[in-house]
Amino acid sequence: MSYPILYFLTDQWRYDCLGCNGASVLKTPNLDSLAADGVRFERAYTTNALCSPARASILTGLYPHHHGQLANTGNFNAVFDRQVLDHKGYFQYLKEAGYHTGYCGKFHLGEEGHYSQWYIEDWRTEGDFLKALNQKGITYDFGIHEVQPLEWGKEAVFCGRSVLSERDHHDAWTADQAIEMIERFSEEEEPFVICAGFHGPHFPYAVPAPYDTMYDPELVERWENFDEMFDQKPLVQQKELMRWNTAHLSFKGWQRVVAAYWGYCSFIDAQIGRVIEALKEKELYEEAMIVFSSDHGDMLGGHRLFNKGFNMYEEDNHIPLIVKLPADAAETAGRSCSHFVSLADLAPTFLEAANTAFEEKMPMDGKSLFPLLRQEERDWKKAWRDEILVEFNGYESTLVTSRMIRDETWKYVYNPFSIDELYDMESDPGELRNLAALPAFAHVMRRMRARMYHCLKEAGDSIVELSLWQSNSYGLIVSPREQ
Numbered sequence: 001m002s003y004p005i006l007y008f009l010t011d012q013w014r015y016d017c018l019g020c021n022g023a024s025v026l027k028t029p030n031l032d033s034l035a036a037d038g039v040r041f042e043r044a045y046t047t048n049a050l051c052s053p054a055r056a057s058i059l060t061g062l063y064p065h066h067h068g069q070l071a072n073t074g075n076f077n078a079v080f081d082r083q084v085l086d087h088k089g090y091f092q093y094l095k096e097a098g099y100h101t102g103y104c105g106k107f108h109l110g111e112e113g114h115y116s117q118w119y120i121e122d123w124r125t126e127g128d129f130l131k132a133l134n135q136k137g138i139t140y141d142f143g144i145h146e147v148q149p150l151e152w153g154k155e156a157v158f159c160g161r162s163v164l165s166e167r168d169h170h171d172a173w174t175a176d177q178a179i180e181m182i183e184r185f186s187e188e189e190e191p192f193v194i195c196a197g198f199h200g201p202h203f204p205y206a207v208p209a210p211y212d213t214m215y216d217p218e219l220v221e222r223w224e225n226f227d228e229m230f231d232q233k234p235l236v237q238q239k240e241l242m243r244w245n246t247a248h249l250s251f252k253g254w255q256r257v258v259a260a261y262w263g264y265c266s267f268i269d270a271q272i273g274r275v276i277e278a279l280k281e282k283e284l285y286e287e288a289m290i291v292f293s294s295d296h297g298d299m300l301g302g303h304r305l306f307n308k309g310f311n312m313y314e315e316d317n318h319i320p321l322i323v324k325l326p327a328d329a330a331e332t333a334g335r336s337c338s339h340f341v342s343l344a345d346l347a348p349t350f351l352e353a354a355n356t357a358f359e360e361k362m363p364m365d366g367k368s369l370f371p372l373l374r375q376e377e378r379d380w381k382k383a384w385r386d387e388i389l390v391e392f393n394g395y396e397s398t399l400v401t402s403r404m405i406r407d408e409t410w411k412y413v414y415n416p417f418s419i420d421e422l423y424d425m426e427s428d429p430g431e432l433r434n435l436a437a438l439p440a441f442a443h444v445m446r447r448m449r450a451r452m453y454h455c456l457k458e459a460g461d462s463i464v465e466l467s468l469w470q471s472n473s474y475g476l477i478v479s480p481r482e483q
């Protein structure tokens with residue numbers, strides 16, 4: 001059985017910003033309905049909290065240290081950009097399995113629009129969107145001009161009403177293209193895979209009316225970690241605060257930002273609802289596999305920080321993930337799953353959905369989610385990971401290497417450039433108290449470092465692979481007694 005596959009990929013959507021994930025004010029009725037028909041993952045993580053590395057992991061099923069896209073395209077004079085092009089993406093496997101392939105909206109990797117690289121036969125890029133807008137007589141550019149008036153550096157950052165109307169907005173256009181592709185591909189005998197890449201809710205939070213005023217800023221509750229003092233934290237976090245000019249923002253300023261962000265989420269939820277409605281009209285909803293995720297999260301004032309990267313906090317790294325299986329395969333619709341899963345797991349999941357012999361293909365770091373989705377007993381289900389591994393390599397021509405593992409209780413962050421971090425995720429879910437240097441937690445540090453060493457070794461990460469002495473210098477080598 002090969003299912004039609006529809007994947008909604010959003011940008012910078014936080015885990016806690018979904019009704020079904022516990023949001024109390026923000027409304028996401030369409031995604032909540034999807035979750036009611038599917039499986040909601042409570043512990044899904046990005047591979048790397050930055051657009052291009054995360055998106056390359058989605059395509060290839062590989063961690064960034066394997067696919068080689070370590071930063072955004074164009075950063076570092078694009079030295080990393082071509083690395084990922086040596087790897088096959090899931091579209092190619094699916095195309096070879098007889099699928100029709102379509103992509104619309106934000107892509108953010110090299111060779112965008114090139115069939116011979118990514119095997120996407122119907123590709124509608126954001127360049128196409130700008131052309132379509134020009135034909136309507138509207139001149140537009142992505143970036144700071146999206147918001148009017150620009151509020152950078154005042155009492156709030158980068159938020160306001162979009163200069164585009166709801167109908168002209170790029171994320172409405174992306175939904176339009178997905179609907180057209182569904183109509184086109186549903187005429188064919190072969191199954192299809194379509195990815196709709198929404199630009200939002202990435203900053204600038206330029207939200208079309210009426211969604212920009214949908215939420216009262218006063219209803220945004222103060223983040224429990226807004227009182228971050230950066231005591232015993234890597235200095236780079238304060239430098240990020242200064243780089244984005246957010247150090248002066250009070251929580252009242254952030255309330256306006258968060259309310260705008262919520263409006264953006266509700267707007268995209270409505271667009272996703274339109275696409276799902278089109279699938280239902282074609283009587284394909286029942287038999288389709290539908291996936292919703294983001295590429296990473298957004299700090300949104302958590303720890304007083306903005307944007308993403310240079311930290312391993314939950315706000316940036318914990319992501320929403322919903323997977324709806326075809327109705328006949330989903331005996332457990334409406335379930336939630338608390339296993340640790342990764343964005344790198346999506347490509348092998350799509351390959352299994354397409355009934356390809358994926359385990360014989362190029363090895364991937366990710367694992368198919370099907371055993372968790374169907375609650376199947378497979379030998380290796382028992383060996384499902386007990387912790388999640390996340391990496392970071394730098395951003396906008398700043399090379400900073402970090403590795404993080406977290407399990408039920410502990411999060412350990414290895415920062416070669418600075419002090420390490422250790423958080424008790426049960427007693428301190430806001431990650432305010434770094435326990436790494438405290439003698440009373442030295443036993444936990446030893447254990448987590450040992451686990452990280454083994455995780456990195458298993459993941460083939462050269463940060464521990466290349467030389468033993470180098471790893472030992474960072475305290476990652478385990479004595480035989482502790483192995």
Ligand SMILES: [Ca+2]
Nearest residue numbers: 011012051295
């Ligand atoms: Ca992104």
